[in-house]
Amino acid sequence: MARRKLVAGNWKMNGSHAALAELDAIAAAARANPGIDVAICPPFTLIAPAAARGDVPIGAQDCHAAPAGAHTGCVSVDMLREVGARLAIVGHSERRADQHETDAEVRAKAAAAIAGGLDAIVCVGETEAERDAGAAIAVVSGQLEGSIPQASDAGRLVVAYEPVWAIGTGRTPTAADIAEMHGAIRTRLRALIGPAADGVRILYGGSVKPGNAADILGLPDVDGALVGGASLTAADFVPIIDAAAASGRG
Secondary structure (H helix, E strand, C coil), X not given: CCCCCEEEEECCCCCXXXXXXXXXXXXXXXXHCCCCEEEXXXXXXXXXXXXXXXXXXXXXXXXXXXXXXXXXXXXXXXXHHHCCCCEEEECCHHHHHXXXXXHHHHHHHHHHHHHCCCEEEEEECCCHHHHHCCCHHHHHHHHHHHHCCCCCCHHHEEEEECCHHHCCCCCCCCHHHHHHHHHXXXXXXXXXXXXXXXXXXXXXXXXXXXXXXHHHHCCCCCCEEEECHHHCCHHHHHHHHHHHHHHHHC
């Protein structure tokens, strides 16, 4: 099944109103490559002004599973949609580690995002110790089983594989390792949600840069990228968009 590539930028806790100027060149690259999808997930403080520009789809880096309530510091799906968000990242490894999020919490967030009309990018990935122990596929398969809503709208579900040890380190798995893991994720998704799994995009995230994007995005079952640091500037992000577009035409 042909799937449109998706290149999503995760700005993490970076960016200011001045940084939104980067969206102009990013939007131009997206318009020049209409065969793929491009999105940016800035900090909560920038979602509204970024979305108001109308340049590229804007997403959030997290959401709460509840629609409202006594959840100080949290933001609901309805709140995100109201300020213009169209997608949400859930279960990023930094939140799993720093905020101790469980698979069950990630699943609840993903279900809320999808039910509320947002696309949900569900992140999974193993640590270096888990890979060295030969448990990478088992760990990721377990995270998928615990984190993917069973009755989810597959059209709004995206999975991002992010080997924890590669995020922000400049290291990446071998091409064979990435292809093997993405194939294993596809197989596990089919077991979890049936034939609809073939329509779910699987992104790679972990030190994606202009220099390695073409090789990664050309691999089987790699349907795009979740990009961290390289998404902060158009100079770094646009070549990744171009690489995704070229791989989709190949």
